[in-house]
Amino acid sequence: DAKTTQPNSMESNEEEPVHLPCNHSTISGTDYIHWYRQLPSQGPEYVIHGLTSNVNNRMASLAIAEDRKSSTLILHRATLRDAAVYYCILKSGGGADGLTFGKGTHLIIQP
């Protein structure tokens, strides 16, 4: 799977939007962009995924650049419960299965 680059940490205020960036300049045409998060002392949790078009669900939005070399996870109104490590992961249909986790972005929410 192609490599992703994320900031080590970000800080935001409660009830404000949060934009978490991810760079994936070597993404291939068949790579899907997946986001997971891990709250303290819990297992990872699926957030959202997409291929080319922007995606929305009840948890977040995923904005994908036109050239697909970067993407942004958007939390529209952060709460204290959104404090977690967020992982951006590329997955294609072939090759080894499972998820390859990097270091992710540690999101800190200030009250």
Place this chain on the structure above:
Amino acid sequence: DAGVIQSPRHEVTEMGQEVTLRCKPISGHDYLFWYRQTMMRGLELLIYFNNNVPIDDSGMPEDRFSAKMPNASFSTLKIQPSEPRDSAVYFCASRLGPSPYYEQYFGPGTRLTVT
């Protein structure tokens, strides 16, 4: 559905003892994964199954580790003999269908401490 269930949640054992971790995937999910998380190495895939058959065990650290899936609703990860460096949080995850179209659902993990 109750989600992925793992037991025990915490395990403390002495070096040299056998340890068995258990996992019940979400009903109907065809894929099951075992991961390990440590501060040094982060989250890493150990092994995964498709329809109860082990597909890729290249992440299993050594022969002391073994995993089985005797039926669609149960899997075990065994360490024999255990060593202090095996101390970690072990996660089980399941998935309904093939990657990359489906998401994985993770259990709460088993925190293993080997003294």
